[in-house]
Amino acid sequence: QNRTITGKVLDDSNAPVAGASVTVKGATAGTTTNDRGEFRIQVAPSATALVISSVGFVSREVSITNLGADNNVSVSLAKSVSALDEVVVVGYGTTKKSILTGSVASVRAKDLENVPNGRIEQALQGRASGVTIMQNSGQPGSASTIRVRGITTFNNNNPLWVVDNVVVDAGGIGYLNQSDIESIEVLKDASASIYGTRAAGGVILVTTKKGRSGKLSVSYNGFYGTSAPARMLELLNATQYATLINERSIAGGGGIVYNDISTLGVGTDWQKAIFNNNASRYLHEVSLSGGTDKSTFYVSAGIQKQNGIVSTEISKYEKKNIRLASTHKIGNYVTFGQTIGYTYQKSIGLGNTNSEFGGPLSSAINLDPITPIVVTDPSVAATPLYANNPSAIRDANGNPYGISLAVGQEMTNPVAYIQTRLGGYNWSDDFVGNAYLEVAPVKGLKIRTSVGVKKAYWGNVGFTPVFFLSPTVQQAQNSYNRGENRTFNWNVENTITYNRKFGDHDVTVLAGQGAYVENIGASTGMTYLNLPITSYKDASFNFDLPLANKQGYASDMTQHKVSSLFGRLNYAFQDKYLLTGIIRQDGSTRFGPNKKYSVFPSVSAGWNVDKEKFFPVNKVVSQLKLRGGYGTSGNDASDDFRYLSTVVGGYNYSIGNGGTVTTGYSPLTLDNKDLRWEKTATTDIGLDAQLFNNFNLTVNWFNKKTTGILRPILIPGYVGVSASPWANVADMENKGLEIELGYRKRAGDLNISINGNVTFIKNKVLYVAADTNFIVGGAGFQSMGTITRIKVGESYNSFFGFQRLGVFQTQADIDNYKNKAGTPIQPNARPGDFMWADINGDGVITNDDKDKTFLGSNLPKYTFGFTVNLEYKGFDMTAFFQGAGGNKIFQGLRRLDIANSNFTTKALSRWTGPGTSNDYPRLVSNDPNNNFAWMSDFYLEDGDYLRLKVFQLGYTLPAKLLNKTGISKVRFYVTAENLFTLTKYTGYDPEVGGGVFGVDRGQYPQARAILGGLQLQF
Amino acid sequence: CKKDFITITPQGQFLSENYYSNRDQAYTGLVGVYDVLRKNAGGFENMITFFNAASDDNYSGGGNSSDGAGIQSFANFTINPNLVPGSYWNDHYQGIFRANVLLSKIGAVNMNAAEKARFTAEAKALRAIYYFNLVRMFKNIPLLLEPVSANDIYNVTQAAPTAVYTQIEKDLSEAIPDLPNTVVLATEAGRLTKAAGQAMLGKVYLYDGKAAQAATQLALVNGPTPGQPNQYGNKLLANFADLWVFTNKFNSESILECVHTNQSNADWGFWGSSADEGNSVNQMVGPRSFAPTATYNGPDIYRAGWSFNTWTQDFYDAIKADPRFPSTVFDAKAYVAAGMATYIDGYMNTGYFIKKFLPLRSDQRTGGGTLELNFQQNDYIIRLADTYLLEAEALGATGTRAQALLDAVRARVGLTPVPVSLAAIKAERRLELAGEGHRFFDLVRWGDAAAKLGGRGFVAGKNEILPIPARELIGTKLTQNPNYQK
Structure with a gap:
């Protein structure tokens, strides 16, 4: 009974x-x-x-x-007080942290629930050691760049996301709601081998909240607030600008450009014209949870809207989502569970962010401050520039927006530019769900089948009116575009887990099989030209236009499939000696027929030293675990069909006497049937300890080495192909140290918790090709060409350019800068020009690689974060700091090839005579010494920063006040985001993320936000 | 079953795995092989101007002494592995690769057997022609008869030159039976005929020291009676000047020509690439900034060019009295002296330019592309006068047939017979084929290069061949040609 x-x-x-x-x-x-x-x-x-x-x-x-x-x-x-007692998710199962042998970073719902983040990557920032997160843009809703233990490959470095055991394609994680998250675990080392295929970039396991049996529980969280720019650039005002432009012109042998400087005043503040100090933002989330001991459910819904701080009319984001999770016990042995979620996202972006080629930010930085935002002077508006161009954009009063003739090319009046992009947006509908059936017929045995699916639709709508923004940026006919994409991804996994204890021996065996299919999908789009309308509000595809004005396009996606077998053995002896072995075999569509499959093994071991009899009972170290492991993982996030060669036209000859061109075909490159996975081997040695009862310490040392990085290889001409084939060539390593230290203490009513982590990573390229020790890097800047280089022994994509030795103060300095032969190294320089280092010592400075050198890396040497939580009676406070350092940022905010681009106020400290500056050169229009034109350390700045990311004060009403209301919790809070950032960097924001290699061309800065919120629980 | 799951075939693009599945696809592959014939006169780095520049008949020329480091250094024999233009190596190997791909695929193509045999023959013959150029230029070259697999790229070694010649002769011999006697000009002009195969094979045998076999092959092209049409209808043009009329394509003297058109819209962006079909020699050899004077009111015939390949005074003196002079030499100095035109002296200017290829106003393109890059004059890879003289040489420059062959070449331009001898044949070749890119190879074949070119800096035992481009030696098993190591 x-x-x-x-x-x-x-x-x-x-x-x-x-x-x-x-x-x-x-x-x-x-x-x-x-x-x-x-x-x-x-x-x-x-x-x-x-x-x-x-x-x-x-x-x-x-x-x-x-x-x-x-x-x-x-x-x-x-x-x-010990983190070692926590349970962590390790993929296809959980384990207690105390018997974990791998290196897994963990973030709990509790750490996140007070943080009003937009996306879950940001929730991880600064909270998990070894995980570097850089926000790509301050544009609301934009993704972040995540690097787990550094840059693993020259190709796709994104980690693998696994949500509730279901592999979710990278980049598509934006659908998740932060408040639905129970925990996030990051597998950083050999433990990631269980996801062998795609684990080289790290694996991020997300566990979402599930229902709990018992009384219905309802919670609400909401906030409202506003955002403002945290920092503006200091640009020259009109008077300063005209003074410097004149000086520059005269120095170059030209005439005076601006005659009446005294009448100019401060002129236009273009930044002020586009930045919004009061961009609103709100969020509401509700969740219900409940159930019986047979069935539970969890349902949540949320809505959030966020306005951007730059050109708000075209910088917005909104998300709506609903999610349902339930579990059901069927009989004594069977459990069924499912989750299903739907998310709608809509975003409007500036376009052209972090680009030196136009867009509101770049234009605001580079435009001259003399041109007015709006031309109110009728005599100016009557000039041909405005009068002859009826499609010049005008404000509500019919006045034309100012057009700069001093700063042209892609730079346009940013306020007018906004008008040309109205009505455009991106949208997405994501349906993500999974279901599992788990059978536990005998003690210790679990058989589980799970199915995951994702059906996604996304697209864009855009209207381009007829406009005249400047003589170079204009549009003669309007167009209306709609693009739509859809994909379906599915996967199936079957696992068997058996756990049994034999005396002191505790054995868990896992065996599994998986099949994964992505990108079953297609894209279609349509562009209508010359619609009989002038405003986006009237745009419609219902207009009956001639066929020639309707342009359609479509494409099919290429499926990506992976087939897997995997297993894991955990063995513990008296919970003292721990051993984990993992093996996974994966096959992928992305590799050559000879190398479709690859096997990724790993082994790791741990020793709970404190459980030994000889371990003395002491007050310093109460728990101590040593662990180490070695394992491999792979990366198949490369393009499809790189192992195949396409046959393309263009190898033509004229055959016949009519002179017509006959198209010839040839394989573009070679097949590489041996194209295989990049392999990443990680060695990890770590310790976990509890010290002085209140401190938790984790230290990991790792060496992560990737071999066979895919890249197109330069091949000898006798091979006979006109393009380089892809092959597994390069090697790279990341060595690093991670330290996490936590402190928790309860002193009367005061609850203190402090957690900090710091990660040091050193990246080094080990090999790039048989015939060379470097390849040109991925970042270019305007007319400088490539400004980074990938060289053996250096950090990936390090900055490469000329090195300054200072500014020549006098002609004597120039004459005295001599080579061995006694002749001046820079005979053509003038005082005020940079003295360039003669790197190769050949006595001359040449504009080639010989006098360039490595100037620093865009990769942070260290990243850190720390959180302070205090609770006192009903009050709570959270301060979360985060930062990075040791990296260089290329401050590329100024457009060099546009002669009259505005300067930052740094230019006021330019060299104007002996002793005036040894850092900023003279201004001269043709720049004969290439002071500005050459890539040099002049452009590089330290990227170190410390940011108070979140500061929050909360108050929870005493429980007794609520006793009769049925409400179990009421908490009010005020949050400040990005309250301050300490940095020497002179751009908007030292957090320069994305695939930009630390080149800031006008990054959308992160906002400073003040939010007020309310949490309720029933 | 599992393997199938992770194997997918791409849609909407052709792959080397599944292309060449029908006749039309095979044909496009064949056109890709033909594409490299363009190298003879297409692009800045073409065979004609490059090899003219290193002969005793022409200078490099151009705008100045650094106008084309490759051609300039070849002309004064300071050429080295870094200066030699890689395209002379790469382009020919691209043609060979495409031939190898087609030959490896064509067996499985579902198409008419006779046409399949013809495609095969053309691919083999073109491969032979490209190898012949390579072995003459670089001598020690890899001999690849199928596409190199990605794994073997760096294991390739150089073949013995004799092995290369053997393969060339084998390819041509196998090709000849399946090449057509004649082609339908409207749709096939420019494609290889039996005569082209036999002419090339004869020429190859001669270079390979197989004189008897050379004479046999060349006799098939030259016909039983020199001066009379051969079995395919080829005969010398009556008027030498007609050879250089750009509209006179695929004439009866032409055995194999490099086809050009003004319809490829050639532009600077793809000049010299596979999609450029213009004749670049035309533009290169015109006098620099050549323009009629204000007072000149005669016909405006010539366009300006870049003044490459100016004739040497030595050559001018040799041909001055020859009937072929007016078709061969353009005396710009005389134009200036007569007040008819002006031009700017280029590098190594002599005032004498190659009339055969002078850029003509009448050949100016009217369609798209860049004016300078869309001349349509074809150029001869081999023509009947050439094969006559080659056979006479192969016959040891003695005997009645050799005499008849030499006589026929001279008679066409109204010259009386001279007794046949090797010296007479050499003199005749020089004047008949001047400026067509043959002279350097002739001098090397005859062993006369050091004597004729020593003054230019030619080093015997070194400059007979080009250095292998430096890029080819990095990471590979190739070794540099003798005396080019440093």
Whole structure:
């Protein structure tokens, strides 16, 4: 006869513990406590005890043999100060951190719930050691660049995202809602081998919230606030600008450009014209959870809207989402669970961000401050520039927006530019779901089948009116465009797990099989030209236009498939000696027929030293674990069909006497049937310790080496192909050290928790090709050409250019800068020009590689984050700092090839005579010494920064006040985001993310936001 | 089953794996092989101007002494592995690669057997022609008869020159039976005929020291009676000047010509690439900034060019009295002296330019592309007068047939017979084929290069061949040609 036991779980301050796991000792089935800490569980007559555990608490075993007639038990859990007791997700299962042998970073819902992030990558920033996150743009809703333990390949470095055991394509993670997240784990080392295929860039495991049995629980979280730019550039005002332009022109032998400088005043502040100090932002999220011991559910819905701080009319983001998760026990052995979510996103972007070729930011930085935003002077508006161009953009009063003739090319009046992009936006509909069936027929055995699907639609709409922004930027006919894409991804995984204890031996075996298909999809689009309208508001595809004005396009996507077999063995002896072995075999469509499959093994071991008898009981070290491992993983996030050669036209000859060209075809390059995975091998040595009872310390040293990086190889001409084939060529390594230190202490009513982490990474290219030790880098800048280089022994894509030795102050300095032969090295230089280092010592400065050298790396040498949490009675405070350092940023905000681009106020400290500057050269129009034209360390600045990312104050109403209301929690909070950033960098924002190699061409800066919010729980 | 799951075939693009599946696709592959014939006169780095420049008949010329480091250094024999233009190596190997691809695929193509045999023959013959150029230019070259697999790229070694010649002769011998006697000009002009195959094979045998075989092959092209049409209808043009009329394409004297057209819209962006079909020699050899004077009111015939390949005074003196002079030499100095035109002296200017290829106003393109790059004059890779003289040489420059062959070449331009001898044949070749890119190779074949070119800096035992481009030696198993190592 089974009996039902009810109970309540409380913490040491008698507050209910929600979500605590309650199981019968020796069985796996169990339940969890509801928000009041209550549980109800059916136990067999033979059951003798319950095991109660919860994250952050010391697990307890409670005897149930001597319960009263009501079968009720009250359990008090002691708060655990040891992170080692936490349960972590490791892929296809969980394990206690104390017996984990790998290096896994973990972030809990509790750490995130107070942080009003837009996307979940940002939630990870600064919280997990070894994980570097850089925001790509301050544009609301934009993604971040994530690097787990550095740059692993020359190609795609994105980590693999796995949500609730379902592999989700990278980049498509924006659909997730932060408040739905229970935990995030990052597999950083050999432990990632369980996802062998695509794990080289690290694996990020996201576990979402599930329902809890018991009374219906409802929670609400919402905030409203506004954003403003954290920092503006200091640009020259009209008077300063005209003075410098005149000086520059005269020095170059030209005439005076601006005669009446005294009348110019400060002129136009273009930044002010596009920045918004009051960009609104709000979010509302509601979730319901509940269920019985048979079935539980969790349903949530959210809406958020955010306006950007730059050109807000064309910088907005909104997201709406709904999600349902449920689990059901069918009989005694079977569990069924599912989640399904729908997310709608809509964003309007500036276009042309972080580009020196126009767009609002670049234009605002480079435009002359003399041109007015709006031309109000009728005599100016009557000039041919405006009068003869009826499509010049005008404001509501009919006045034309100012057009600069001093600063042309792609630079346009940013306020007018906004008018040309109205009505455009991107949208997406994502349906993501998964379902699983788990059978546990005998003790220790679990058989699980899961299916995951993602159906996504996304597209864009854009209207381009007829416009005249400048003589070079104009549009003669309007167009209306709509592009739509759809994909379907699915995957199936089957696993068997068996766990058994034999005396002191604890063995868990996992075996599994998976099949993954992505990109079953297609794209179509349509552009209508010359619509009989003038405003985007009237744009429609219903207009009946001649066929010639309707341009359609379409493409099919290429499927990406992976087939996998995997297994894992965990062995523990007395929880003291730990061993994990992993093996995974993957086959991928992306590799050559000879190398379709690859095997990724790993092995790791751990030793809980404190469990040894010889380990003395002491007050300093209460827990100590040493661990180490070695494993490999792969990367198949490369383009499809790189192992195949396409046959293309253009190899023509004229055959016949008519003079016509006959098209000839030839393979473009070689097939490479041996094209295979890039392999990344990680060695990891670490320790976890609990010190002085209140401190948790984790230290990891790693060496991550990737071999066979895919790149197009330069091949000898006798091969006979006109393009380079792809091959597994280059090698690169990342060595690093990660330190995490946590402190938790309760002193009376004061609860203190401080967690910090720091990661040091050194990246080094080991090999690039048989015939050369360098290849040109990925970043170019205007007419400088490539400004980075990938060279053996250097960090990936290091800056490469000329080195300054200072500014020549006098002609004597120039004459004295001599080579061995005694002749001046820079005979044509003038005082005020840069003294360039003669790197190769040949006595002359030449504009080629010989006098260029490595000037620094865009990769941070270290990244760090730390969080301080304080709780005192109902008050709480969170301060979260984060930063990076040791990297260089190329400050490329000025357009060099546009002679009259505006300068930052740094130019006021230019060289104007002996002793005036040894850093900023003279201004001269033709720049004969190439002071500005050459890539040099003049453009490089330190990227070090420390940012107070989040500062939050909250107050929770005392429980007794709420007793009769049915509300269990009310919390108010105020959050400040990006309150301050300490940096010497002179651009908008030192956080320059994305695939830009640290080149800031006008990055959309992150906003400073002040938000007020409310949390409710029923 | 599992393998199938992770194998997908791309849609909407052709792959080397599944292309060449029908006749039309095979034909486009064949056109790709033909494409490299363009090298003879297409692009700045073409065979004609480059090899003219290193002969005793022409200078490099151009705008100044650094106008084309490759051609300038070849002309004064300071050429080295870094200066030799890689395209002379690469382009020919691209033609060979495309021939190898086609030959490896064509067996499985579903098409008419006779046409398949013809395609095969053309691919083999073109491969032979490209190898012949390579072995003459670089001597020690890799001999690749199928596409190199990615794994073997760096394991390739150089073949013995004799092995290369053997393969060339084998390819041509196998090709000849399946090449057509004649082609339909409207749709096939420019494609290889039996005569082209036999002429090339004869020429190859001669270079390979197989004089008897050379004479046999060349006799098939030259016909039983020199001066009379051969079995295919080829005969010398009556008027030497007609050879250089740009509209007179595919004439009866032409055995194999490099085809050019003004319809490829050639532009600077792809000049000299596979999609450029203009004749670049025309533009290169015109006098620099050549323009009629203000007072000149005669016909405006010539366009300006870049003044490459000016004739040497030595050559001028040799041909001055010859009937072929007016078709061969353009005396710009005389134009200036007569007040008819002006031009700017280029590098190594002599005032004498190659009339055969002078850029003509009448040949100016009217369609798209750049004016300078769309001349349509074809040029001869081999023509009947050439094969006559080659056969006479192969016959040891003695005997009645050799005499008849020499006589026929001279008679066409109205010259009386001279007794046949090697010296007479050499003199005749020089004047008949002047400026057509043959002279350097002739001098080397005859062993006369050091004597004739020593004054230019030619080093015997070194400059008979070009250095292998430096790029080819990096990471590979190739070794540099003798005396070019440093």
